Amino acid sequence: MFQRSRQARRPRRRGGLRSIQQDRRPQEAPSRRGPGESPDAPDPLDAPGGRRLRVLMPTGLASLARESGIGAAIRHQRQAVQSLGHDVVTTPLAPFDVVHLNTPFPDTALLAHWARLCRRPVLMWAHSTEEDFRDSFPGANAIAPWFRRWIAHLYRLGDHVLTPSAYAKSLISRPAYGIRAPISVLSNGVDTTFFRPDLSARARLRETLGLPQEAPVVVSVGMQLVRKGIVDWVEVARRMPEVTFVWFGRTDERLLTAAVRQALRDAPANCRFPGYVGAQQLREAYCGADAFCFLTKEETEGIVLWEALACGAPTLVRAIPIYQQMVPDGVLTHQVAGDDPDFPRRAAEHLRALLDGQLPDLTAAGRSAAEEVDLGAVAQQLQQIYAAAGVRTHLRRRGRRRPGGIGRR
Missing domain, CATH: 3.40.50.2000 (Glycogen Phosphorylase B;)
Known part of the structure; x- marks a missing residue:
């Protein structure tokens, strides 16, 4: 009785098989941009896997580096990510598809482990080396070897390591760092549309x-x-x-x-x-x-x-x-x-x-x-690194929520 009742309520398709076949004609693709986005805005489907990525760039202790070169590099990354049509996420408790980690602070290790738990790729930026830590702060020269061990540990947590120059890559490629993940050179870039000559x-x-x-x-x-x-x-x-x-x-x-x-x-x-x-x-x-x-x-x-x-x-x-x-x-x-x-x-x-x-x-x-090294060129190289690192959009599915917004696979 119950099964018959469900079947009775099931909507019928009019026209039978012929109607189904006629409905398979090509249709105009719906707009993929959100409300209020200009026609010139980046298309979110022009991305790895054809979907908008959610890129985790956590604030946390990174805010302490706001006035440093690392702080500027993070701002440039945000600009590059957004120019590609992706979303920037700032809290690790929100769903995300990939994480950018930039600082040598303790929360970087925690965030890397959290991304691993969520089964998300970790892109680790190697801005610092033992050499550029020296002659910086009081006592820096004495603890520089320990600092190198610490940042080497952080860099090894990355699924893909990025560093801003070939020179920096030559330093972190040494056996003392022990990095086995791929290392790519990606300039921090500069916004040449903003920084341009002005005689006045x-x-x-x-x-x-x-x-x-x-x-x-x-x-x-x-x-x-x-x-x-x-x-x-x-x-x-x-x-x-x-x-x-x-x-x-x-x-x-x-x-x-x-x-x-x-x-x-x-x-x-x-x-x-x-x-x-x-x-x-x-x-x-x-x-x-x-x-x-x-x-x-x-x-x-x-x-x-x-x-x-x-x-x-x-x-x-x-x-x-x-x-x-x-x-x-x-x-x-x-x-x-x-x-x-x-x-x-x-x-x-x-x-x-x-x-x-x-x-x-x-x-x-x-x-x-x-x-x-304009940010536009840097953004395109970043897109290629996403593809090489296997970054993809994780669709939200119904069911029990898991860390990082993961549903069933």
Whole structure:
């Protein structure tokens, strides 16, 4: 009786088999964009597996790195992911298809294990190395070998490891890191539509600084660390009193080393330290300055260098291995070698020659190089890495909820 009742209520298809066959004619595909999205917005089905991915980029302790290069790299990743039409998820308790992990903080290990429990791929970014940890904070050199063991442990938790340069890949590929997962080079990139030359910025920068329009200005950007070259930078400024030197960026006073404290305390009057500023102010500085002087001693890439080159700033850097390869001397940048007591004098001589127009103009070549690592190009490479790492959309299905939004398979 019950079965007959269910069959009686089952709706019948009119027209029989012929009607079914006629209904199989091609139909116009429905719109795949959400309400309010412009026709030019990225199509969410132009993605691995043809569906919009949910990319977990957890906030957590990553917020502590907001003013650092890692913080900028995370913001660039978010922009790249969204440009591909994917969704960015910030809490690990929400459904996600892949996780991006960037920081060396303790919650990175927990998040990697959580993603494994949820059976989701872990993309681990290797921004840090033992080499660029040295000369950073008080006691860093003493614990650098232990720091390398810690980050090596984190990197080994990744299903796919990404690092921003070939130089950085050569460091983390050493046996001491013990990484067996695939390692891909993916630049942190630069938004060349935002960071672009603007000749009118020169006047605005000098007005902001309270300087005459003809005053020469040299800028640098970064945390106030020995590794970033701030001690040498102050000494270069001391040898060029006619030039105003401006350092954008800061470090918590509790984390300053004695050498940096002394350099900041004894800095000459032509040095200025505005602290951490936003992207618009940085763009004004790059575009309005006469030169970008970046004397860092160790980097895995250096986003600020790409920003300066994208803005057409004449650039002087220390001739460290990564920059000898990535932005060669006399081709994309001007470089000064060494880390000896006489280095500030040689750097000042090169910088004065650059300001006086005695060195070749490399700004057009620098801009072209920055365009090659534009975030649009980086996003397309990221899409390819998703495919290589087996990232796919996990459909929501009815049934008992499981970690990471997993239903039955």
